[in-house]
Amino acid sequence: xxxxxxxxxxxxxxxxxxxxxxxxxxxxxxxxxxxxxxxxxxxxxxxxxxxxxxxxxxxxxxxxxxxxxxxxxxxxxxxxxxxxxxxxxxxxxxxxxxxxxxxxxxxxxxxxxxxxxxxxxxxxxxxxxxxxxxxxxxxxxxxxxxxxxxxxxxxxxxxxxxxxxxxxxxxxxxxxxxxxxxxxxxxxxxxxxxxxxxxxxxxxxxxxxxxxxxxxxxxxxxxxxxxxxxxxxxxxx
Numbered sequence: 001x002x003x004x005x006x007x008x009x010x011x012x013x014x015x016x017x018x019x020x021x022x023x024x025x026x027x028x029x030x031x032x033x034x035x036x037x038x039x040x041x042x043x044x045x046x047x048x049x050x051x052x053x054x055x056x057x058x059x060x061x062x063x064x065x066x067x068x069x070x071x072x073x074x075x076x077x078x079x080x081x082x083x084x085x086x087x088x089x090x091x092x093x094x095x096x097x098x099x100x101x102x103x104x105x106x107x108x109x110x111x112x113x114x115x116x117x118x119x120x121x122x123x124x125x126x127x128x129x130x131x132x133x134x135x136x137x138x139x140x141x142x143x144x145x146x147x148x149x150x151x152x153x154x155x156x157x158x159x160x161x162x163x164x165x166x167x168x169x170x171x172x173x174x175x176x177x178x179x180x181x182x183x184x185x186x187x188x189x190x191x192x193x194x195x196x197x198x199x200x201x202x203x204x205x206x207x208x209x210x211x212x213x214x215x216x217x218x219x220x221x222x223x224x225x226x227x228x229x230x231x232x233x234x235x236x237x
Contacts, residue, residue, distance in 0.1 A: 003102070007074070011075065014080070017052070017077075019053070021205075021208035021211065022200075025198070025208040025211035025212050025215075028059070030229075030231070031056065031063060032195075033231050034060070036193065037141075037231065037233040038064075038141065041112070041141060042065055042066070044067070044113060045066070045110070045111050046069070046114070047111045047113070047114045048069070048115045048116070048117075049101050049115070049123050050071075050072055050121065051072045051077070051081055052077050052081065052118065053081050054080070054082075054094065056115075057085065057094050061088075066093075066113065067095075068094045068095070069094075069095045070095070071099030071104075072098070073099065075098070078098055082096050101125065102125075104131050104135050109138065111135055112137055112140050112141075113140060113143070114143070115143050116145075117144070117145050119146065119147050119228075129182050130185045132185075133182070133185040133187055133236060136187075136236045138237065140236050141235055142187055142235075144231075146178065146230060147230075148194060148230045151226060151228050152225045187235065187236055190234060192233065194223050194229065195215065195231065196227060196228040196229040197214065197218070197223055197226035197227050198211045198214040198215055198219060
């Protein structure tokens, strides 16, 4: 896919984007789990690859001391991210820039931490790992999420996705695959966690706190089979 095709794809995604209570819950849970994976690393220069409308960057800035550069290929997403960050009063902590993960415009060994969220994390794309590793400092962390194709909610589409994986159209299919993907560029697996156990019922009717309540109760007991997202942490050698 060319740069122009990627741009058009994500412009269309941003154009259709709607913030609902399920997404709000996902943002909250993403940050909670990310903070656990970060451990004591809560400051320095961070890059968010594929920042979207900036919602996660705002939460991250509020709960850490990172200086954040947030990039996206979509002009629509960037315009909305700037607006949201200004309303949150975090313009001095979060810098919004247009960028393409396939060709990052930053020096080698530049960032302390790189984040990439959104179920289909931009940092997990094929042919991107080397570029992400290049701009990460030695000892720096990469934290990204991706769909847990093996969760119970995904069972109806599991066989179809497995066939796509075998054809090379779906990556990664499991934790082993993503570990191998990043080990080839000098990023060592540190840890992982699962979340988003609540049913994929989206909208504004269900309060976002109810999603989180499910996560902390029923979801906690059945995390291995219900979690729709796997969050993985890597460290640069």
